[in-house]
Amino acid sequence: MSNRPAINVRSMDLHTIKVACSNCNLRELCMPVGLSGEEMERLDDVVATRRKVKRGEALFHAGEKFESLYAIRTGFFKTCVTTEDGRDQVTGFQMAGEIIGLDGIVNDLHSCDAVALEDAEVCVMPYDRIEDLSREINGLQRHVHRIMSREIVRDQGVMLLLGSMRAEERLAAFLLNLVQRLHARGFSQSELILRMTREEIGSYLGLKLETVSRTFSRFAEDGIVEVKQRYVRILDTDALTRLVNAVQPACH
Amino acid sequence: MSNRPAINVRSMDLHTIKVACSNCNLRELCMPVGLSGEEMERLDDVVATRRKVKRGEALFHAGEKFESLYAIRTGFFKTCVTTEDGRDQVTGFQMAGEIIGLDGIVNDLHSCDAVALEDAEVCVMPYDRIEDLSREINGLQRHVHRIMSREIVRDQGVMLLLGSMRAEERLAAFLLNLVQRLHARGFSQSELILRMTREEIGSYLGLKLETVSRTFSRFAEDGIVEVKQRYVRILDTDALTRLVNAVQPACH
DNA sequence: CGATTCCTTGAGGATTATCAACCAACGTGG
DNA sequence: CCACGTTGGTTGATAATCCTCAAGGAATCG
Numbered sequence: 001m002s003n004r005p006a007i008n009v010r011s012m013d014l015h016t017i018k019v020a021c022s023n024c025n026l027r028e029l030c031m032p033v034g035l036s037g038e039e040m041e042r043l044d045d046v047v048a049t050r051r052k053v054k055r056g057e058a059l060f061h062a063g064e065k066f067e068s069l070y071a072i073r074t075g076f077f078k079t080c081v082t083t084e085d086g087r088d089q090v091t092g093f094q095m096a097g098e099i100i101g102l103d104g105i106v107n108d109l110h111s112c113d114a115v116a117l118e119d120a121e122v123c124v125m126p127y128d129r130i131e132d133l134s135r136e137i138n139g140l141q142r143h144v145h146r147i148m149s150r151e152i153v154r155d156q157g158v159m160l161l162l163g164s165m166r167a168e169e170r171l172a173a174f175l176l177n178l179v180q181r182l183h184a185r186g187f188s189q190s191e192l193i194l195r196m197t198r199e200e201i202g203s204y205l206g207l208k209l210e211t212v213s214r215t216f217s218r219f220a221e222d223g224i225v226e227v228k229q230r231y232v233r234i235l236d237t238d239a240l241t242r243l244v245n246a247v248q249p250a251c252h
Numbered sequence: 253m254s255n256r257p258a259i260n261v262r263s264m265d266l267h268t269i270k271v272a273c274s275n276c277n278l279r280e281l282c283m284p285v286g287l288s289g290e291e292m293e294r295l296d297d298v299v300a301t302r303r304k305v306k307r308g309e310a311l312f313h314a315g316e317k318f319e320s321l322y323a324i325r326t327g328f329f330k331t332c333v334t335t336e337d338g339r340d341q342v343t344g345f346q347m348a349g350e351i352i353g354l355d356g357i358v359n360d361l362h363s364c365d366a367v368a369l370e371d372a373e374v375c376v377m378p379y380d381r382i383e384d385l386s387r388e389i390n391g392l393q394r395h396v397h398r399i400m401s402r403e404i405v406r407d408q409g410v411m412l413l414l415g416s417m418r419a420e421e422r423l424a425a426f427l428l429n430l431v432q433r434l435h436a437r438g439f440s441q442s443e444l445i446l447r448m449t450r451e452e453i454g455s456y457l458g459l460k461l462e463t464v465s466r467t468f469s470r471f472a473e474d475g476i477v478e479v480k481q482r483y484v485r486i487l488d489t490d491a492l493t494r495l496v497n498a499v500q501p502a503c504h
Numbered sequence: 505c506g507a508t509t510c511c512t513t514g515a516g517g518a519t520t521a522t523c524a525a526c527c528a529a530c531g532t533g534g
Numbered sequence: 535c536c537a538c539g540t541t542g543g544t545t546g547a548t549a550a551t552c553c554t555c556a557a558g559g560a561a562t563c564g
Contacts, residue, residue: 062501081408081409081412081501082501083412083416083498083501084497084498084501085498087416089408089411089412089415089416091408091411091412102400102401102404103401103404103405103408104401105397105398105400105401106398106401106402106405107405111405111408111501112408112501131390131393131394131397134393135387135388135390135393136387138383138387141383141386141387142383144397145357145383145396145400146357146358148354148357148397148400148401148404149354149355149356149357149358149400150358151404152354152355152400152403152404152407153355153358153359153363155404155407155408155410155411156333156341156343156355156363156364156407157333158407158411159341159343159407159410159411159414160333160335160341160343162411162414162415162458163341163414163455163456163457163458164335164339164341164455164458166551166552167551167552197509197510197511198510198511198512199510203415203416204415205415206414206415206416207552207553208552208553208554209510209511210511210512210513210552210553210554211551211552211553213511213512213513214512214513214552216511216512217512217513229510229511229560229561230510230561245336418519418520419519419520449541449542449543450542450543450544451542459520459521460520460521460522461542461543462520462521462522462543462544462545463519463520463521464543465543465544465545466520466544466545468543468544469544469545481528481529481542481543482542
């Protein structure tokens, strides 16, 4: 690995082929969006290492020094802030192609935990190198800004959810958001396996786990979904949409 | 104004002196943080125009094309997302030195309204120019990233508040946050004039205005604050801190 | 296969929302 | 300058939603 030829590496090293952004099937969702072939190869050099995270383990903890952003290759994460008295608030769920760690930039410290909800693998992107490269590649700069802005807009949506929606509306919004993101990754629009517990869903939605469970049951009674533990099949997307639409930001 | 000499402008034009970041008393809080004198002058060229916004008017609306970030010079803003059925969720309150408009970057459209709660003036920073300049000035690049990251961390805090705090805790957190930010701007640590209505506070905190009002009254009964309409005097900061501390993110 | 974790459901209680009335402050125009 | 309309704030009574406590059962993991 250490003394491989400097050019045309990718065609000579099968392992490296797998690692490169240019060959990653997530490239349309992930960091390299909008980059040319040559630019993507430069990004490949930045995304040097990978890291596996076992289910239940943390990719990083609040308070740890911030050094890298992470692109999720496989697996599923939650981010959460833990309070001094032990409550903990899930601030988001992340899946393949999404970027975590942006919270660390302000203070050079992570401000939340990122925990794998299933065995996962992430691409490690040292932040210094991302900074350097995004000064040279306009498309990367734009994309980094967009990713951060997207996170801000997503957070606005969560505030709306937490601030002004009732339990049913929250769960409907949550389910629709999940399937929509899964669908963008080639999964079903109507079936999904929840990677998180009722308690984690509840924490994210500002509800207790019992309320989440009851709301699932009510949806099932009403024929809106079929629920068997972690398995969820959406039978009536429109019904969920109706619940949510009323409170969704007006599209101008 | 149009045919002034190209060099040494600032020393020749009193109006321009007032406009420059380099002479702004907010420069330690605002966009130019950490820039050298020369770098700041280059930023001055970007921050070309100002805009006054009257109380009640919007700096921008959700759905409008995104073109600039705005630095608040004077005045006080709220940002809010309006839902299709007319509910609206206040997502934040912004004061002098803070930057608004970051939500617009993802889709080149603003995703929320920014409304002045008192007569205000902002510095208009065309986003294209900020992008260009931050490729050349490392300190500016870092700072832009930090501002966005700070917003993300702030949002995490709001989620924690909305997701797991009770009315008293929410209002305590809100008050402490406000005075702390005002104090950083040279105002009192214990006295403040609220720029927003009970309804706007309630929207931000996920409470109804009556609940906000009642909670203020309870704080007043308990001798924690003195409240007379928009005027608030904090009598017992520790009591507020105790209410909030338990649920604040653990500092590692 | 046993132990643990996770999920469901019920009963009762707490917090916050809703509805309503009244009061205070502010600003405008006569 | 005062009257009046409007907006904003307070407080009470009642209702709805969600939480808490509790117990039983299902699924999962080592």
